[in-house]
Amino acid sequence: EQTITEQWQTLLGIDKIGIHDNFFDLGGNSLVAVQLISQMNEMFRIELTLDTIFNATTVAELAESINQLRGSVQDDSEKIAQKLALVEGLSDEKIRELLAEQGDLPEGE
Numbered sequence: 474e475q476t477i478t479e480q481w482q483t484l485l486g487i488d489k490i491g492i493h494d495n496f497f498d499l500g501g502n503s504l505v506a507v508q509l510i511s512q513m514n515e516m517f518r519i520e521l522t523l524d525t526i527f528n529a530t531t532v533a534e535l536a537e538s539i540n541q542l543r544g545s546v547q548d549d550s551e552k553i554a555q556k557l558a559l560v561e562g563l564s565d566e567k568i569r570e571l572l573a574e575q576g577d578l579p580e581g582e
Contacts, residue, residue: 478490481501484505496531510523510526
């Protein structure tokens, strides 16, 4: 929330913003929202959309949306790591067998 508040203060040129203040009531518009999204995506390594800002118009709501996105990205990363560990534990023969079953084995293999 603090990081988001600081970004809003910088972008909107306002010294003090509360977590329940509405982005658009403070003078935010779609152009500023696009700048905010770009900064938030880079800062938090997520993929916010303009729709997110229109649905989460306060710092508190946006922080919740970001936390949910970060959680889902982390969950996906953990699932990928688990699957990678499983694949790395397979023999070359087993991998070829599984690929052949799915029709993903290159010709001549």
